[in-house]
Amino acid sequence: MADLSPVDRILAAIRAIPRGEVAGYGHVARRAGLPGRARMVARVLRDNTDPKLPWHRVLRSDGHIAFPPDSEGFAEQTQRLRAEGVDVRDGRVRISDSVKDLDGDLDAALWRPR
DNA sequence: GCGTTGACTCCGT
DNA sequence: GACGGAGCCAACG
Known part of the structure; x- marks a missing residue:
């Protein structure tokens, strides 16, 4: 990976998340070569307008x-995740059994909620 | 160049 | 599991 700017690497890391899986801000940042820059990831997502980006x-x-539970983004993110087979309960994500099966190989790249 | 801000994380309670 | 405080870092005015 080369001369891409931090922002580009963050975006690439987010796009690399497979459908039906989720990743944490810190994990995305680390994947982008920016350990500890979770806050930068948050800012990138807030500024982002790319509909192709799986920000959810x-x-x-x-x-x-x-997002705050009463927020618009919260509702949309919840809906998008459910559409991909991710179980969302009370603003928290829970992994379905089918996804749980794949988890072993993806451990290096993906993070799953406890 | 300084102070504020934030879709964060870690730790203790 | 929920809450509060401290720390970090880049962008913005």
Whole structure:
């Protein structure tokens, strides 16, 4: 990976998240070569306008959705995740059995909520 | 160049 | 599991 700017690497890391899986801000940042820059990931997502970007697969380290429960983005993120087979309960993400099966190989690249 | 801000994380309670 | 406080870092005015 080369001379891409931090922002581009963050976007690439987010796009690399497979459908039906989720990743944490810190995990995305680390994957982008920016350990500890979770806050930068958050800013990139806020500024991002690319409809192709699976931003809804990015969650906080706790598995909680980063938006306030009464927010618009919260509702949309929940709906998108459910559409991909991710079980969302009370603003928290839970992994379905089918996804749980794949988890072994993806451990290096993906993170799953407890 | 400084102070504020934030879709964060870690740790203790 | 939920809450509060401290730390970090880049963007913005």
